[in-house]
Amino acid sequence: MALYTDTQKNIILETALLRYVIAPDGRVVEARNKLKNKCCLLFPQSTYFAKLYHEPAYLERDIHADPGRNYLYYVGPLIPTGAQEILPQAAAFADEILTLTFPTGQVSMQLSIVHDAIVFEMLDELPADSYSMTFMNTALDFDCHDPNGFCAVVYAMNIKAKPHFYPAPVEKNLRAEVFRKIGYKGAKVAILATKIKDLRSAMQRLNTCVDPREMTLSDKGGPHAADHEASFGSYSIISDIEKIEDLPLLCEKFRKLGIRQIDFHQGIAFRQGDFHFSEKYQGQASGFRSLITEPLKREGFISGFHTYAHFIAVNCDHYTANPWAQKQLHTQENLTLSQDINADCDVLPTLEDTTAINTITGFRVKSSLYLLVDEEIIKFNQVNDHGFSAVERGVCATKAVPHRKGASVRHLSHMFGYFMPQIGSELFYEIARNTAQTYNEGGFGMIYLDALDGLSMFEPEFGWYYAASFVLEILRHCQITPILEYSTMYPLLWYCRSRGGAWDRAQNGYKRFVQEHVLFNQNMPHMYLLPTTLGWFNFCPVAFNEETPARQRPILFLDDVDYVGARAIAYNQSIVYQSIDDKFLRKVPRMVMNIERYAQYEKLRITKYFPESVTVKLQDPAKEYTLVEDKGTYHFAETHFEKAKIYMNDQDRNTLRGVNPFGRQSPLIRIENLYTAGEGPSIELQERDINQPIEAYPNDVPFDPPLDLSRNQALLIRVRGNGSDDALLLELRHPLYRSSSKAYFEVKLNFQGERTFILAEIDNGQFAESRYAKDGYAYAPTRDSMGVVDDTIISGIRLFRHGSCAGAGLSTIKAVPCVSTSIVDPSISDGDHTLVFKCVLKSGEHIEYPPAGKAVIYDYYGYARAVDAVIGERFSLEQGYSLHLGCSSCHDKARALLTTGLISDDRIE
Numbered sequence: 061m062a063l064y065t066d067t068q069k070n071i072i073l074e075t076a077l078l079r080y081v082i083a084p085d086g087r088v089v090e091a092r093n094k095l096k097n098k099c100c101l102l103f104p105q106s107t108y109f110a111k112l113y114h115e116p117a118y119l120e121r122d123i124h125a126d127p128g129r130n131y132l133y134y135v136g137p138l139i140p141t142g143a144q145e146i147l148p149q150a151a152a153f154a155d156e157i158l159t160l161t162f163p164t165g166q167v168s169m170q171l172s173i174v175h176d177a178i179v180f181e182m183l184d185e186l187p188a189d190s191y192s193m194t195f196m197n198t199a200l201d202f203d204c205h206d207p208n209g210f211c212a213v214v215y216a217m218n219i220k221a222k223p224h225f226y227p228a229p230v231e232k233n234l235r236a237e238v239f240r241k242i243g244y245k246g247a248k249v250a251i252l253a254t255k256i257k258d259l260r261s262a263m264q265r266l267n268t269c270v271d272p273r274e275m276t277l278s279d280k281g282g283p284h285a286a287d288h289e290a291s292f293g294s295y296s297i298i299s300d301i302e303k304i305e306d307l308p309l310l311c312e313k314f315r316k317l318g319i320r321q322i323d324f325h326q327g328i329a330f331r332q333g334d335f336h337f338s339e340k341y342q343g344q345a346s347g348f349r350s351l352i353t354e355p356l357k358r359e360g361f362i363s364g365f366h367t368y369a370h371f372i373a374v375n376c377d378h379y380t381a382n383p384w385a386q387k388q389l390h391t392q393e394n395l396t397l398s399q400d401i402n403a404d405c406d407v408l409p410t411l412e413d414t415t416a417i418n419t420i421t422g423f424r425v426k427s428s429l430y431l432l433v434d435e436e437i438i439k440f441n442q443v444n445d446h447g448f449s450a451v452e453r454g455v456c457a458t459k460a461v462p463h464r465k466g467a468s469v470r471h472l473s474h475m476f477g478y479f480m481p482q483i484g485s486e487l488f489y490e491i492a493r494n495t496a497q498t499y500n501e502g503g504f505g506m507i508y509l510d511a512l513d514g515l516s517m518f519e520p521e522f523g524w525y526y527a528a529s530f531v532l533e534i535l536r537h538c539q540i541t542p543i544l545e546y547s548t549m550y551p552l553l554w555y556c557r558s559r560g561g562a563w564d565r566a567q568n569g570y571k572r573f574v575q576e577h578v579l580f581n582q583n584m585p586h587m588y589l590l591p592t593t594l595g596w597f598n599f600c601p602v603a604f605n606e607e608t609p610a611r612q613r614p615i616l617f618l619d620d621v622d623y624v625g626a627r628a629i630a631y632n633q634s635i636v637y638q639s640i641d642d643k644f645l646r647k648v649p650r651m652v653m654n655i656e657r658y659a660q661y662e663k664l665r666i667t668k669y670f671p672e673s674v675t676v677k678l679q680d681p682a683k684e685y686t687l688v689e690d691k692g693t694y695h696f697a698e699t700h701f702e703k704a705k706i707y708m709n710d711q712d713r714n715t716l717r718g719v720n721p722f723g724r725q726s727p728l729i730r731i732e733n734l735y736t737a738g739e740g741p742s743i744e745l746q747e748r749d750i751n752q753p754i755e756a757y758p759n760d761v762p763f764d765p766p767l768d769l770s771r772n773q774a775l776l777i778r779v780r781g782n783g784s785d786d787a788l789l790l791e792l793r794h795p796l797y798r799s800s801s802k803a804y805f806e807v808k809l810n811f812q813g814e815r816t817f818i819l820a821e822i823d824n825g826q827f828a829e830s831r832y833a834k835d836g837y838a839y840a841p842t843r844d845s846m847g848v849v850d851d852t853i854i855s856g857i858r859l860f861r862h863g864s865c866a867g868a869g870l871s872t873i874k875a876v877p878c879v880s881t882s883i884v885d886p887s888i889s890d891g892d893h894t895l896v897f898k899c900v901l902k903s904g905e906h907i908e909y910p911p912a913g914k915a916v917i918y919d920y921y922g923y924a925r926a927v928d929a930v931i932g933e934r935f936s937l938e939q940g941y942s943l944h945l946g947c948s949s950c951h952d953k954a955r956a957l958l959t960t961g962l963i964s965d966d967r968i969e
Contacts, residue, residue: 061173064533071153073178078212078253080178080198082932084110084776086148086160088198092959093210095255099458110167110195112146117192117239118224120520129438129714157183164189167244174269176262177215177250186240193244194224196234196264197244204229206964207257210537215266216552218274219528220247223551227263229256234329242525251633260589271550276532278556279540283589290362290505290543291558291591294662295321296637298697299328300338303353311359318662319637323364323508330476332368333376333491335498345502353503355493362543366507369546370491370530371478371511374430377457379487380479383435388487390480390518392427395469398446403460408438409447410469412609417443417471421675422797426517429476434462437472469800471639475514483519483526490915490934496537499904506543507534508562512834513548528552549586565638566845567601567613569825573845575681578627580841593629595636599658602649602921603848608735608773608878610904610920611821612803612848617730620702621654625661626696629670630678635662650922666693677968686963689849695967701959705734706945708883708954712811716943717959725911728933728961729884731897731945732906735820736953737774738879743767745857748813748827750780751868754788759835762856766795767828770851773878775819778871781811786863788870789832790819793858794850801847809868818953831862880904881951888958889944895937937962 061074070089071082081090088109091101101107111117118138127206150161151169158180160167165187172179186193196214203209219239225231234251238244254262263283270277276332278284285291296319301307314322320859329348330337341347353363355721371378372389379385396411408431419441421427431438431448437456440448448724454460470960473480480489509531516523523746527550535541535556544559566573574594581592600616603609637655645652664670664687670678678685678696685696702718746761775790793802805819806827829839837860857873880903887896897907897915907927908914911934915927937960945958 062172063153063171063178065153067234068130069152071151071158073173075173075176075253076869077176077210077255078178078251081941082151082153082158082252084151086110086151091198091200091212093202095210097797100201102201107198108147108941109151109197110148110166110193111197112162112187112193113143113191114146114189115143115191116141116521117143117145117194119177120516120523125473158216162187167193167883169195171386171948174250176254177252177266179217179248179250182221182238182244182247184245186244187236191238191578192237194235194237196236196249198234200232200234202232204232204256207255208472209256210253211256211259212251212253213259215252215263216275216555217248217270218246218251219276219525219532219552220244221249222524225248226554226585226588227252228585229259230488230583230585230588238647239525242522247661251772252668258663259283260547262736264756273275273536274532276528276535276552276556278535278541278544278558280558281544281556282554285558285590286906288558289322289542292632293321293362293633294319294593294595294634295323295362295364295638296640297596298641299325299326301329301352304314304340304592306356307352308359309358311361311867312609313640313642314361317637317640317659318666320360321364321506321635323366323506324352324375324504325366325510326368326372330498331373333372333494334378335377335494335564336368336789343966345498347906349501357503357505363503363506364543365495365502365509366503366510367495368476368478369509370481370488370515371476372481372491373478376454376479378457378631379459379535380437381435381559381907385438385481386432386435386488388481388482388485389432389470389779392472392473393431393471395471397433397465397469399462399465400462403453406451406453407447407449408433408440408451408469411446413445414443414447414869415445420797421474424514424517425475425797426475428472428479430464430472430474430479432470433467434461436461436463449530460906468649473518475517476511478511479951480514480518483515484529485616488530489533490832492533493537496534499542499784500533500537505540506558508545509534509544511930512546516548524550524552531556546938551586553668554586554588554590555677557590559593559634560587560590561633562595563841565596565601566841567597567598567848569845570616571623571684572825573838573841574624574627576839576841578633579681579732581633582631591634592631593634595634597624597635598638600639600648600922602648602650603900604647608820608880608904611735611773611878614821615650615732615906615918615920616654618654618657620698621657622661622686624961625658625687626678629661629665630664630669630675632675648921649924650918653922660694669694670696685968688963688967694727697967698964700964703957706956708945708947708950708956708959709952710815713815714945716959716960717804718937718941718943720937720939720941722962722964724768724938725962726936728911729888729895729909730906730957730959730961731883731888731901732957732959733881733883733901733903734853734955734957735774735878735903736778736881736951736955737820737878740877742776743769743772743875745775745873745875747872748870750778751872752869754859754865754868754870762855766853766855766881767875768852769854769875771877772875773851774876775805775817776874776876777807777817778814778820779809779816779817780807780863780869782868783812784809786810786861786865787831788865788868789825789827789837789860790861790873791837791858791860792854793856794853795855798850799847799962800855801849802843803849804844805897806822809865814869820955831859835860835862881954883947883950883956885948886956887946887948889946890935890937891944894932895934896931898931 441450704716
């Protein structure tokens, strides 16, 4: 390992596995994999070690969230802006200092070999007219999946330089960037080269040479995270413990579920910003410690401190009524009071035009309804052309007082319902120190910095730096290193993250969502080496006080639970339980059923019950599995499900045709009574003629103003099929400020003639995205499964096509009332045998008839009642089968979903 120049003045930087050569003209001319004695540099003629820029050269891109979603969760490959690059004219090396000469000046950096790394430490500031400099600009070619093979990664050693990539072999690119605004001098980054299987230990060795006061480093994060069993633990998110005397019962309940960590979310037990605790804890973290975290610790539980990062709650009067803090609140617009107002005036006039300000607010909208005038916070409800009216005076613990003409009127920023401090201000860092102090005094063991992703909305260029500096300020003041998570993931945050992969819960399309989550956790470079979770997960995402609750939030069945459990064991991924408080469990027995089922998987995962030979097989994304218990021994068996939407009074659409991949057996039978179209006024969404080609009409129709479809929640269309594999996909959307969620309905064209379709329940996550990729559709978990569409404010409809759809036709699309109906005595027939279930089955209810057991009717929430009687004997299914669904009577537009479930006799060994 050495640093030297050869006779041609090439600068040679050499470690045990990497030979890296910079030519005298500043080009990188060699990056040699010494394991194979092979040059792995992709572009030797055009790779310059460093480049200066006068303007931003790269933009952030979020490859996790929907393109319209306006915040960063995972920072993917950066987008080049096309900015003019300034190339070096020369490179020289002497006394371990690399000097790069640019037309505008020189840049120097100290070089050293530390363990397996080449370390670059910047010695100067950038030339005065520079915006930034990228360096180590190197694209490599190596097999990133060979554990015995070579790899090289960028490894940050303080937060002053921005790595463009995570230290994961899959990146196969080296590049970092320094900025004049942040300060170039002292920035420190390394190229770490090693065998892939040795990379984690090499990172740990290199960390011993990093100053933890200057770098987001943690002995429970990054390359160290997997050394801590707690990072693999599952937890539940709660806001508080209502009755402290119930703490022993809570511990008992959580133990049964395999939970050993409890995450206390801000808002009830403590408020965001100054982290003042409720009075039952004497307002202090120490009170919470004595009553909650210490007793939990004695019972073997770790307590989590779940904050909204740097945000400030509206009720945090310690800051909202503090003039020092008020001056440091983030502002959207600065306005001027146009005349004197007294203390009870409900109109606030301004010199400036205010028509661009509106009253639209939302969880991810930066705007607020709050104004700061002198030291008074005022809430407005209406916007005029020059000012505001219907204002509420002296809110947020401030006092209503007179104000003079010319006073500053600041329109305060808001996100997630919280105020935002000016980024990089003393208030910003004080909240970080408050976080650490509360963590210490409260006896916590975990920190989750939720809402940290909101920072990028206010600081898109340097969000990476301020997110890292906020986290670093916390770590500097923590007495015990926390298990650390957050809701965003810039490369600099990887080094101290303890557990990754937390997504918001799915509300539909459960299996598809879980599989996408698994792939994300396993394949994304920012998850490299980190323990991962399949949470946050709600095992019964129900809606209350809705007439048609299952329409957008379908029931999460036990086979959905099995799907999550098998994937969790396959990859040793934890879970984060939501909504398992006793009040919810008493109202929703299905949640009890589901979490008790999942607890079986969790306990086996924790104990590492299954050998790797089994867990590897469970990773097959095309198959489903369930746990099978035999005399106290657990095994996995493969399962298979078939589904069909049935139109009860249409003989062409009342049959499920399925395949049995296993031996002849009696199936699980599930009959769900779906909602249907009712009578009443309709709303026309798009006028069409079924006799015209589908492509003759616009694929996208915006609604301005948006439509209220809350009383017309079903779509009614007439379709002419073409007897092919072609299909249509209808999308309903609401404004982005509500959320990125959309509702999808699929119509297959595999028939001849015309049919009426009633589209009531969404098909999100139930169809193959590849079918519509050419027409612009791509599955996105945040858009397709995490939320539901607000029917009161539908802003547009879009049509996607699969195939040519030649000869097919689509009628006018109408929104009609969505109603519940009853199916009386539903029956299943295979042609030779018939099973009749004597009952009245209402929409939102389903019959579950297992192969060995009684037929039970469940409502949406899981309340059960017995079927009056089952007439007929069980039948077995052949390799290929057809099942006809009938009834004694039903609504003329009655619809149902028929499901069969089968299980293999073979066990996964």
